[in-house]
Amino acid sequence: MEGPEKARLDAYFRRITAQFPVGGPISLLIITHLLPERPAFLHSLARTSTIAAILPKPRSINPQALHETRRTYTVHDLSRGLFADPARALEYLEKTASGHDVALLDIGGYFAPALTTLADKFSGRVLGVVEDTENGHQRYEALDELPCPVFSVARSPLKHCEDHLVGRSIVFSTDALVRARGDILTSRSACVIGFGKVGRSIAHTLRAHDLRVTVFDSDPVKRIQAHSQGFRTPASRTEAIRDAELVLCATGNLALRQSHFETLRNGAYVASVTSSEDELELNALDGLYQRTPMGEHLTRYEVTGHYFYVLAEGGAVNFVHGAAVGTYIHLVQAEILAATAALSRGGHDPGLHEVPSTIRQTIAQIWLDHFDR
Structure with a gap:
């Protein structure tokens, strides 16, 4: 400054x-x-x-x-x-x-x-x-x-202004980390869990970046709001994430538990908007999945026949780039x-x-x- x-x-x-x-x-x-x-x-x-x-x-x-x-x-x-x-x-x-x-x-x-x-x-x-x-x-x-x-x-x-821009910064940082390993998000299928102010911004920003976006929220009113804005809105979290190549979690209340990680498709990227202990039950995977750092801010989780990637160790992914x-x-x-x-x-x-x-x-x-x- x-x-x-x-x-x-x-x-x-x-x-x-x-x-x-x-x-x-x-x-x-x-x-x-x-x-x-x-x-x-x-x-x-x-x-x-x-x-x-x-x-x-x-x-x-x-x-x-x-x-x-x-x-x-x-x-x-x-x-x-x-x-x-x-x-x-x-x-x-x-x-x-x-x-x-x-x-x-x-x-x-x-x-x-x-x-x-x-x-x-x-x-x-x-x-x-x-x-x-x-x-x-x-x-x-x-x-x-x-x-x-x-x-x-x-x-x-x-x-509201901050939350809208936080959603955009989440997508920016997610895209940057994926690109750092020679991959891109464009045209992929994505799932946003949580359709609050930040989740809504993430979903719209992803769609503007040409991703196919599914939204899940445990609140049926928010699912209706997402549906009215043109997003696919499955009735269950498991169905929502099953085919997603990118899962962005914006609930602040354990979006993914152990059983949900088992449902992720091979090669999926997982990112969060808040602290990992608030959003992702990663500790439940200790002893089940082998964790391998794949470069800065990217970890591969693997068990026989199944693997996925977690960005920024499950923490707020936008803080990697300052969250401005x-x-x-x-x-x-x-x-x-x-x-x-x-x-x-x-x-x-x-x-x-x-x-x-x-x-x-x-x-x-x-x-x-x-x-x-």
Whole structure:
């Protein structure tokens, strides 16, 4: 990012934080993709809050961004296991922000398994959670009872632009990795599992690249939507993937389990839009399939008479190439800032919340003032 772009982005975030001020001293525990543009967002959070720790998602770390972040903030390693055990999660929070008012910024529902314990037993106060992704939204939604407010931006209209471009970046990276081994996607049969905002973008982008596209979604309403847009929509996941030469998974909720891998046609490519542990049950194949690296970001899975390829070790394939979606990412980041400020001021009942539409309209206008010139 060049100097003028940095200055424009800094001015944008300063307007956002001035428009949505934090209501008192708070500490932040931040799970994030540490991509090249992310330090600017972290600096905007640090202007109004104390960053207790940053936990980068392991497969989306840009080395330069990590180096810059470590110079200023505390950075810890992230794993699902860290917050899967409530006692371990509580111990971590006590070591990191003991006695403070804390907001948890999440990408993927990492805090969900331990949230009740953290809210009930932490020596400070858990003000709430801000969740960025559909996968995480579903994890919090699945809890029997939320012990604190959870603001989700996953279904915000401001995220639609990002989701559309993420779908395109998924196809770009998939095509690039397949081409790297001397193969092409054009004219192949493809299956997209999940017809949410990202899955819809993937399906339309694949069709524009002259692939024959089948869509499967466990929600019959979304299958009807896909069918109305001209996609083949089989009634079962197994039927949908059986003849696909490319399978792209966009559910965030274990799109492929062990039995599904056994159904894949020989030579099929499999790619995901999110973390492998969220989308693909690859661990179930340990001891069954031989795994052979076939170059960077491509692994062959083989058992007698059957083989297929997994891209980017099952992680979000677009992160191989930086997952750039331009300045539209700053719309969602601004909404996260606004939601964090709302948590700091209190007054929200436990449960799922969204930022009001008036706040989204304000963010959109500020974005237009800074980037639509």
